[in-house]
Amino acid sequence: xxxxxxRGALAAVLIALSAAAASAQENPxxxxxxxxxxxxxxxxxxxxxxxxxxxxxxxTMQVVNLAGxxxxxxxxxxxxxxxxxxxxxxxxxxxxxTRLAQGAYPGNTMDQVRWLASIGADYGVxxxxxxxxxxxxxxxxxxIKSDPTSISIAGGSAVGGWDxxxxxxxxxxxxxxxxxxxxxxxxxxxxxxVTQLLAGSVQGFTGDIxxxxxxxxxxxxxxxxxxxxxxxxGEFADFPTAIEQGVEAVGANWRGFYAxxxxxxxxxxxxxxxxxxxxxxxxxxxVMAANGLAPxxxxxxxxxxxxxxxxxxxxxxxxxxxxIK
Amino acid sequence: xxxFANLADGFAIAxxxxxxxxxxxxxxxxxxxxxxxxxxxxxxxxxLIPLAFTLGLGATxxxxxxxxxxxxxxxxxxxxxxxxxxxxxxxxxxTCLDGHPMALKGMAGEALSLSxxxxxxxAFLATWGLILLAPQLVKIALLFGPAEYFALFALAFMTxxxxxxxxxxxxxxxxxxxxxxxxxxxxxxxxVPRFTYGEVHLYDGLDFLVAIVGLxxxxxxxxxxxxxxxxxEADAGKVKIGRLYPPLSMLKACVPTMLRTSxxxxxxxxxxxxxxxxxxxxxxSMEKRLVDKEGTFGTGDPRGVAAPEAGNNAAAGGALVPMLxxxxxxxxTTAVLLAVLLALNITPGPLLxxxxxDVVWGLIAALFIANFMLLxxxxxxxxxxxxxxMVPSRILMPIVAxxxxxxxxxxxxxxxxxxxxxxxxxxxxxxRKLDVPLVPIILGTLLGNAMENNLRRAVTIxxxxxxxxxxxxxxxxxxSIALIGFILPLIIGRKVKAGMHARRDEEGALSD
Numbered sequence: 072x073x074x075x076x077x078r079g080a081l082a083a084v085l086i087a088l089s090a091a092a093a094s095a096q097e098n099p100x101x102x103x104x105x106x107x108x109x110x111x112x113x114x115x116x117x118x119x120x121x122x123x124x125x126x127x128x129x130x131t132m133q134v135v136n137l138a139g140x141x142x143x144x145x146x147x148x149x150x151x152x153x154x155x156x157x158x159x160x161x162x163x164x165x166x167x168x169t170r171l172a173q174g175a176y177p178g179n180t181m182d183q184v185r186w187l188a189s190i191g192a193d194y195g196v197x198x199x200x201x202x203x204x205x206x207x208x209x210x211x212x213x214x215i216k217s218d219p220t221s222i223s224i225a226g227g228s229a230v231g232g233w234d235x236x237x238x239x240x241x242x243x244x245x246x247x248x249x250x251x252x253x254x255x256x257x258x259x260x261x262x263x264x265v266t267q268l269l270a271g272s273v274q275g276f277t278g279d280i281x282x283x284x285x286x287x288x289x290x291x292x293x294x295x296x297x298x299x300x301x302x303x304x305g306e307f308a309d310f311p312t313a314i315e316q317g318v319e320a321v322g323a324n325w326r327g328f329y330a331x332x333x334x335x336x337x338x339x340x341x342x343x344x345x346x347x348x349x350x351x352x353x354x355x356x357x358v359m360a361a362n363g364l365a366p367x368x369x370x371x372x373x374x375x376x377x378x379x380x381x382x383x384x385x386x387x388x389x390x391x392x393x394x395i396k
Numbered sequence: 397x398x399x400f401a402n403l404a405d406g407f408a409i410a411x412x413x414x415x416x417x418x419x420x421x422x423x424x425x426x427x428x429x430x431x432x433x434x435x436x437x438x439x440x441x442x443x444l445i446p447l448a449f450t451l452g453l454g455a456t457x458x459x460x461x462x463x464x465x466x467x468x469x470x471x472x473x474x475x476x477x478x479x480x481x482x483x484x485x486x487x488x489x490x491t492c493l494d495g496h497p498m499a500l501k502g503m504a505g506e507a508l509s510l511s512x513x514x515x516x517x518x519a520f521l522a523t524w525g526l527i528l529l530a531p532q533l534v535k536i537a538l539l540f541g542p543a544e545y546f547a548l549f550a551l552a553f554m555t556x557x558x559x560x561x562x563x564x565x566x567x568x569x570x571x572x573x574x575x576x577x578x579x580x581x582x583x584x585x586x587x588v589p590r591f592t593y594g595e596v597h598l599y600d601g602l603d604f605l606v607a608i609v610g611l612x613x614x615x616x617x618x619x620x621x622x623x624x625x626x627x628x629e630a631d632a633g634k635v636k637i638g639r640l641y642p643p644l645s646m647l648k649a650c651v652p653t654m655l656r657t658s659x660x661x662x663x664x665x666x667x668x669x670x671x672x673x674x675x676x677x678x679x680x681s682m683e684k685r686l687v688d689k690e691g692t693f694g695t696g697d698p699r700g701v702a703a704p705e706a707g708n709n710a711a712a713g714g715a716l717v718p719m720l721x722x723x724x725x726x727x728x729t730t731a732v733l734l735a736v737l738l739a740l741n742i743t744p745g746p747l748l749x750x751x752x753x754d755v756v757w758g759l760i761a762a763l764f765i766a767n768f769m770l771l772x773x774x775x776x777x778x779x780x781x782x783x784x785x786m787v788p789s790r791i792l793m794p795i796v797a798x799x800x801x802x803x804x805x806x807x808x809x810x811x812x813x814x815x816x817x818x819x820x821x822x823x824x825x826x827x828r829k830l831d832v833p834l835v836p837i838i839l840g841t842l843l844g845n846a847m848e849n850n851l852r853r854a855v856t857i858x859x860x861x862x863x864x865x866x867x868x869x870x871x872x873x874x875x876s877i878a879l880i881g882f883i884l885p886l887i888i889g890r891k892v893k894a895g896m897h898a899r900r901d902e903e904g905a906l907s908d
Contacts, residue, residue, distance in 0.1 A: 139810070140599035141582065147596060175587065177594050220859045229587040256542075256853050257585050259846070262747055272541035272857060394587065 100133045101328075102161045104145030112136060113362075114162035114326050118190060118346070121354055127345045142167050143176040150183045155333035160187060160342060165233050165324040168378055172385035173231060173395050181382055185334055186375040188346040189327035190355075191364035193279040195237040195298040196310065197224075200268050201291055208296035208316045211275060212245040219252035224275035225268055227261035227282065231394035234261075237298055237322035238277045239388050241313055244320040251392050268292060279324050280307065281363040298322035303365055325367050327374060343371040399527060406757030409456060410765055418453070418461040419762055423769045426468020428784050430488075431476050432792070437469035437487075437672075437712070437729040438835065442612040443796055445605055445736055446803015455740045456755050460762040462736055463716075466729055467519055467763065470672065470712045471770050474511045474705055475781050478504060487672035487708035490680040494693060494700030501696050505778075506642040510698055511705040512774035513647065514654050516767060518706035521658040522665065522713025523763045526720075529666070530756075533721035534749050540722075542853035543865050547874035549847040552724050552839065555881030564886060566832045574840015575847070577602055584845060585852055597812040604735045604841050606804055606813050610820025611827075611834050612732075613800045618825040620793040641775070642698070650702040653683050661707035665714020665727065672711040672727060679707025713763070720744055720756060724843070728835035735842055 099122075101115035112134070119132025137145040145161060153159055161184075171181045199205045205214070215222050226234030235257070239250045247253065256273055258264040261282030268276045269291055276283070276292065280303075286292045297303065297310040298320050313320045330342060347370045349355050359366070369377050389395045409415070422444075429440030441462050448458040473488030478495035491511060498507040540548070553571050580591045581601025592598040657679035664675035683703040684693045693700045715727040723745035725731040737744050742752055749756055774781075804817050824834060851865075858864035866872055 136809075138600070140596040143596045143599060173587065175582075175589075177596060223857045229582070229584050231587045254856065254859075256856055257849070258853070259584065259849070260743070262743070262751065266538070266747060267541065270538050270541055272853075 098130055098133060098158060099128050100135060100156075100159050102135050102137050102145050102149070102159065104137055104139075104142035104161065104163075104167075106136055106138045110164060110326065111142070111162040114164070114190065114328075117358060117362075118328075118349065121349055121352075121358060122345060125349060125352055125354060127348060141170055141175065143170065143179070146176045146179050146184070149329075149331050150179055154331050155335075156331050157334055157338035159334075160328045160330050162326070163329050164326050165381070166228075167329075168381050169231075169233050169236065169385050172382040173389050181378060183332050184329040185332055185339055186378050187328040187330050187339070187342050188350070188370040188374050189325050189367045189377070190346065190350060191359050192323035192325040192367035193281055193363065194303070194365050195234075195322035195324065196276075196278060196280050196283050196294045197238065197241065197296045197298070197313075198268070198276045198278075198283055198287075198292045198294045199274065200271070201293050203274065203293065205274075205295065207311075208241065208313055208318055209245070211295060212242060212247065212318070215242065215253055216245075216247055219254060222275060223254045223256050223273040224277055225256045225258055225264035225273040226277040227258055227264050229257050230255060231389055231392065232257070233322075233324060234264075234277045234279075236385060236388055237320075238275075239392065240322055240384075241296070241298065241318055241320040243388070244313075244318050250388065265292065280310075280365075284363065299365060305360070323365070323367060325377075326364070327369075340371075346370065399531065402753060402757045403527065403761065405753070406759070406761035407764075409754055409758035410460065410761035415457055415460050415758075415762065416765065418457055419464045419766045420769055422461045422464025423468040423766050423773055426465035426470075427472035427475075427770065427773060427781055428468075429465065430469035430472020430474075431781050431784055432472075432787075436473070437466050438732050439612045439616060440465050440469045441729055441732045441736075442608045443799055445732075446609060446799055448736070449739075450803055455737075455742055455752070456758040458736065458740060459733075459755065459759050460766075462733060463759060463763060464766040464769075466733065467709070467712060467766050468770060469729075470519070470709050471512065471515045471774055472781065473708075474515070475508065475778070476785055478507045478511065478701075479782060480785065487676050487711070488704075489673070490676045490704035490708075491701060493680065493704075494695070494697050497694070497696035498698070498701060503696070506646065506698070507701050508778045509775045510642045510646065510650065511701050512771060512778070513642070514650065514702035514705040515709040515774070516771040517654040518658045518661055518709035519713055519767045519770075520764075521655075522662045522710040523760065523767065525662045525710075526713055526717050526763075527760060530717050530721045531749060533717065539868075539870055541868075542850040542857065543867060544871045544874065545850040546847060546854055546865060547871040547878065548722065548724055549843050549850070551874050551878035551881065552843065553836070554878040563831070566830075567836050570827070570832050570834065570836035571840045574837040574842075575844040576840075577607070577837070578841045578844025579848070585849055597810065601845070602816060602841060603813060604838065605739055606817045607820050607841055608732055608735055608838055609800050609804055610817040611824035611837065613796055614817060614821030615824030615828055615834075617793050617797045617800075618821060619828060620789050622825075646698050650699050653687065653699045653702050654706040656686075657683060657703045657707040658710040661710030662714040664707070665711030666717050672708040672715070672729075675711025675714070676704035676708035680704045720748060720759075723748075723846075725839065728838070731835060731839050731842055735838070738842075 101119055103112040103115040105111045115134045119134060122128045123131060137148060149159070149161055170176055171179065197208060197211070199211070205211050211222065224238055226238070228234040235255045238253060238255060242250050242253050258267060261278040264276055264278060265283070265286050267273050280297065283292065283294060287294055294310045296313040296316060296318070297307070298313050300314065300321055302308055302312055303310065328346065330339060350368055386395070425444060426440055429443070430437065444462060444465050448461050453461065470487065474491045474495065477488045477491040478499050481492050481496040495507050495511065498504065578601070580598055582589050582599050589599060660679050660682060661675035664678060665672065680700065680703050683699060687699060688697070715725070715730045719725045719730040719734055723734065723743065725734045734744060742748065742755060800817065801814060804813055827834060854864050855862060866875060
């Protein structure tokens, strides 16, 4: 009889678990592939809350933090174990696309999941110190063209990461063919990169608008280009776009979701519809304004195509700089 | 004046019920940890990290809890030194010299309360030092480019061996091991995975919290399993506590001693790598040279109790200065605290004071509050803590093991991390048997990436020119201090260390 107590307990747990699994069919779940507090976590929680506030989902969205491997642990989990879950969505961003493009999720590709929709974007900026002689993006790129060793550009991501690629996209668009000559210095996050710009160790900074904003307000740095299709509204309207300076470069750190590859078409359409409706709501416009998110309105097939195009573009540049073969 | 406004804001943050309760809890647990032989401040903080995370505390409350534990452990170490002649932690070693003889003379109560007051004075003055010095250090921090940071990290490693370890070669080995472990994971400069063997859990590198809990807490359990009997539960009851309050004349006689040694201890704490043990040692030896005219030090002189206690508590405060202002820890325990900050997504360093003023000033205010709590706790309630010394290890150690496992699983929810933690526990056990210090390993894993990245940044910025590393007056200065800090202990360190041990052994032999 001694053994039966733990066995009974085990059975009870199993029954409870299977019950939970059954009821999960109605319970929406969002995996944030990082620890609480980051951008992916924000994406899950904010969207979950807004969906419920708008009455688009009945029960509370359960947010699961599954950190590791820069999102790779979550991607593998979804592909290998949750492949046909109809209630699961996963937060993603430009970083996800970058890592997929460079094969940084071992054995995984973007075709293994279904891409749902975007909820906004954080556009890239290129900035210099407030006392720098460089006033415009073409000036900076000209100087790189004539003497690449004289300009170091700092950013918060690794070599080959999204901050690096944004500069290269701009350099490429300006006709710098050997993008490898652009000197990029990787720091641990945008804040540290800006500090080194202020300390004079580097001459340029590449990052997201949200990272740069505080330092622009304090008058320490000057944004010379924003990598958006057109000028942003509100307090960001002063930043000139790269395009209006003759550099055809757009770089958006988009935020959005993917779903398991085996999700049924009905469930996929339902999710796409719900996120689309959320995006169109006034409540979401307030959330975007409060968090410095710029518009990027793509759902379903259009989003899938967008991700696939950006993966292809990142692959091309990554090959040129020798990150992948 | 701005400082005082900031400090007032800090008190507003710290004076909430939750934070006060956390400070109280931290002070209590810290004193207990400090009092138990074997569990020092680094272990104490390491064991309680999982607790802070499992409770889901924010940045400021977690820090308040853990720094209260830190200050508490510095207080607690003296209890077993005085009552049992076994230092509760290494910094309390010097307190044995005069504390235990006092206890044998029937003045245990006086010794305990006097050392409590001395601890308070040391910690109080050091917290003021922290307030005044840290913001100044921040101002020069903008002079630090990648090359200077690399020199600073090198300085931290080279001075680490110093006086505080038994064998500089073993410290160097431990630091190298830590630096090696830091290379596991995706290289943040190029995005290339290193030593991950296709295991996606290793892409983010080895989590240093897991490493810390494994190395410090779990290895403690293994050591206990090996010995199977608790060391110190025995004779605490034998010593009579006596009266609890020291006579005013005794306090008065000790005031100059406390002031001098607080200053000295604080300086020792600010220097990277030296830490509290050095603080208490130089405080004791300086006082002995200065005031011991009749040769009463070592026979139960109250000033010999006050000196090391004020010194080691002041050093604990001093060690927080470089940790907060530059992100380079001044001692083993602050290295552990640095890991906590990083895990909370707060990067210590020049930006901390502008970006997270609430964290910094809340923490500093909490240190003041904790200090008063500790004073209150350590004088009237000292009898309670003496009883803690009688908790047998066979009860204590399973609790440590449980907290470690539950806590780490609670942080990451990953069984892989538990395996890594056990691996580190076994490694910690082996290394302790070999007498290899564990703190340099933590420092290596913690700072290794930053050190490597700054080296590579510096060289890349100057287009592959390595002389950039010694290109500014600041970096040349740092390198010189590093070299002196490395070589000097080789020459005089042996003498100092031998003195430290000889005196303790002598005393031990006399009192047993």
